[in-house]
Amino acid sequence: MGAASLIVLILAAIAFSAGAILIAKVVTKATKNKQKAEPYESGIPTRGPSWVQFNVGYYLFALLFLIFDVELIFLYPWAVAAKKVGLLALVEIIIFFFILFMGFLYAHKKGALKWK
Amino acid sequence: MSIFFLLLQQELLLTAIIFVLLFVKLSTKQWNSQTVLSFVNILLVVNLAAGFFFKEKGTLFGDMFQTNDLLRFEKNILNLGTLLISLQAYNWLLKHKHAIEFYLLMLSTLLGMFFMLSSSNLLMFYVGLELASIPLAALANFDLDKKRSSEAAMKYIMSSAFASGLLLFGISLIYGMVGSVNFTDIAVAASENPLFLFGFILLIAGFGFKISAVPFHLWTADVYEGAPVAVTSYLSVISKGSMLFVMTSVLSTVFANLLFQWYNIVAVLAVLSMIVGNLFAIRQQNIKRFLAFSSISQVGFILIGMSGANIESHSSVVYFVLVYLFSNLAAFAVINVISEASGKENIDDYKGLYKTNPALTWVLAIALFSLAGIPPTAGFFGKFFLLLGGASKGNYLLIIVAALNMVISLYYYLRIIKAMFMDANETPVEKLAISWSPKISMAVCMAGIVVTGIISGAYEYIYSLLK
Numbered sequence: 001m002g003a004a005s006l007i008v009l010i011l012a013a014i015a016f017s018a019g020a021i022l023i024a025k026v027v028t029k030a031t032k033n034k035q036k037a038e039p040y041e042s043g044i045p046t047r048g049p050s051w052v053q054f055n056v057g058y059y060l061f062a063l064l065f066l067i068f069d070v071e072l073i074f075l076y077p078w079a080v081a082a083k084k085v086g087l088l089a090l091v092e093i094i095i096f097f098f099i100l101f102m103g104f105l106y107a108h109k110k111g112a113l114k115w116k
Numbered sequence: 117m118s119i120f121f122l123l124l125q126q127e128l129l130l131t132a133i134i135f136v137l138l139f140v141k142l143s144t145k146q147w148n149s150q151t152v153l154s155f156v157n158i159l160l161v162v163n164l165a166a167g168f169f170f171k172e173k174g175t176l177f178g179d180m181f182q183t184n185d186l187l188r189f190e191k192n193i194l195n196l197g198t199l200l201i202s203l204q205a206y207n208w209l210l211k212h213k214h215a216i217e218f219y220l221l222m223l224s225t226l227l228g229m230f231f232m233l234s235s236s237n238l239l240m241f242y243v244g245l246e247l248a249s250i251p252l253a254a255l256a257n258f259d260l261d262k263k264r265s266s267e268a269a270m271k272y273i274m275s276s277a278f279a280s281g282l283l284l285f286g287i288s289l290i291y292g293m294v295g296s297v298n299f300t301d302i303a304v305a306a307s308e309n310p311l312f313l314f315g316f317i318l319l320i321a322g323f324g325f326k327i328s329a330v331p332f333h334l335w336t337a338d339v340y341e342g343a344p345v346a347v348t349s350y351l352s353v354i355s356k357g358s359m360l361f362v363m364t365s366v367l368s369t370v371f372a373n374l375l376f377q378w379y380n381i382v383a384v385l386a387v388l389s390m391i392v393g394n395l396f397a398i399r400q401q402n403i404k405r406f407l408a409f410s411s412i413s414q415v416g417f418i419l420i421g422m423s424g425a426n427i428e429s430h431s432s433v434v435y436f437v438l439v440y441l442f443s444n445l446a447a448f449a450v451i452n453v454i455s456e457a458s459g460k461e462n463i464d465d466y467k468g469l470y471k472t473n474p475a476l477t478w479v480l481a482i483a484l485f486s487l488a489g490i491p492p493t494a495g496f497f498g499k500f501f502l503l504l505g506g507a508s509k510g511n512y513l514l515i516i517v518a519a520l521n522m523v524i525s526l527y528y529y530l531r532i533i534k535a536m537f538m539d540a541n542e543t544p545v546e547k548l549a550i551s552w553s554p555k556i557s558m559a560v561c562m563a564g565i566v567v568t569g570i571i572s573g574a575y576e577y578i579y580s581l582l583k
Contacts, residue, residue, distance in 0.1 A: 006311055102135065106138060109142055
């Protein structure tokens with residue numbers, strides 16, 4: 001154990017990934033043509049530049065969604081432990097909500113929820 | 117419940133200030149920015165003063181959080197630095213649209229650093245570190261109309277995310293070997309098991325990114341150059357200082373069993389940082405890039421002190437960070453005033469500064485003397501104690517390399533002083549009127565450089581805290 005296992009692990013990882021690539025190279029029959037270089041093979045050909053700008057609102061909404069998503073995930077372990085911890089748990093979760101709410105209020109005040 | 121408030125006093129006060137500022141921002145009344153900034157600075161003074169009043173020590177949250185006299189003192193140092201930076205940034209923020217957000221982000225990072233300092237658990241440490249580094253990227257982008265600033269933020273967030281990745285991998289390996297993330301458990305279980313050592317080395321790499329020790333320093337110069345001056349000084353003093361505090365105490369307490377291993381790593385990092393920092397600093401034209409490389413070489417000296425791994429060397433690191441805070445912030449105060457008034461940031465623009473602005477020139481000269489380590493200033497004693505701490509291991513080759521590097525560093529610090537005092541310039545920086553807030557900041561820094569150097573009480577106080 002110890003050093004030997006670490007070295008074996010690293011070698012095995014390299015051998016596994018290199019082997020997978022090598023086998024794929026040997027087994028498949030490689031063809032090269034123009035269609036292969038397209039972003040979507042046998043899809044609709046793209047028109048115009050693909051670097052389009054998108055509305056920054058999307059990412060603001062995603063961020064705000066994330067706040068409440070994380071809040072909800074925190075609520076599950078809290079709910080399991082709440083009965084054991086007692087009143088203190090309730091106070092702590094209210095403080096937690098308050099902090100999140102302030103952040104939300106800030107975003108609202110900044111107009112993050114307006115779709116322009 | 118009351119012990120909860122007493123132990124978390126500094127953190128709770130900061131959180132309260134953040135919320136007060138949020139309320140100010142959310143209120144319907146449109147506040148005058150001068151009033152708001154004065155109000156924030158008063159709050160920061162209160163925050164600094166309140167830090168000296170409590171002495172309780174203990175642990176909280178199931179040994180996740182600890183506090184003691186040394187940690188309180190270190191937090192007070194960080195509070196002082198934040199206050200000085202806030203005073204220096206006053207004129208810049210007066211014109212800025214998002215002054216309150218600047219403080220919200222800056223105080224959030226400070227709060228993260230406090231939790232990082234007080235952590236006695238790797239997970240708590242990591243949470244504190246992330247809270248300290250994510251808002252910093254937003255701060256680096258605070259010159260909203262400058263592209264360089266965005267570039268700095270991008271580079272900072274990329275490299276700090278990479279460093280966090282290394283750190284997390286290291287933490288997971290250590291957890292895998294020990295079965296616990298508690299510092300006391302790790303200290304007992306630390307062994308020369310290769311997987312544990314691998315995790316430990318990754319942990320040091322994560323530390324190295326934050327203090328910009330040499331193989332991990334590549335982000336430093338670009339981020340320092342692009343970020344606003346106030347944020348640059350925050351990065352180079354507060355962010356780096358807090359990480360140095362944590363690294364010193366973690367290495368000497370948690371990984372004390374692995375002293376032989378980490379002594380070599382830290383010594384190599386120190387030598388590389390000093391040499392590379394110095395050689396690159398010689399060639400810099402931009403003064404912010406110059407100070408970035410100078411701070412890298414200073415980190416090399418601090419790492420030498422850290423390698424001593426006893427009480428003397430630990431207190432020498434804390435003492436040097438205090439001295440470095442005063443010296444570096446004095447230099448940044450002058451740079452901030454000049455860059456704010458004229459937009460000039462090149463070393464060539466500082467030629468002939470003495471003719472037009474003698475007071476600013478003297479402040480910058482004393483700050484650079486202190487950074488170089490010339491005797492009457494505090495920088496000399498700081499470096500002296502660092503080398504003394506490093507020499508306790510008996511590795512005199514390391515000390516000789518450090519001494520040689522001090523000579524090299526003298527060359528480039530004196531180059532700026534020569535430019536300011538002796539060189540002629542056709543278009544020098546015109547005579548500047550300095551407003552009260554940078555003046556106070558410079559006066560405090562000057563007093564700090566002189567007082568912490570001449571009066572030995574500062575070092576002895578830190579030493580007594582560690583005993």
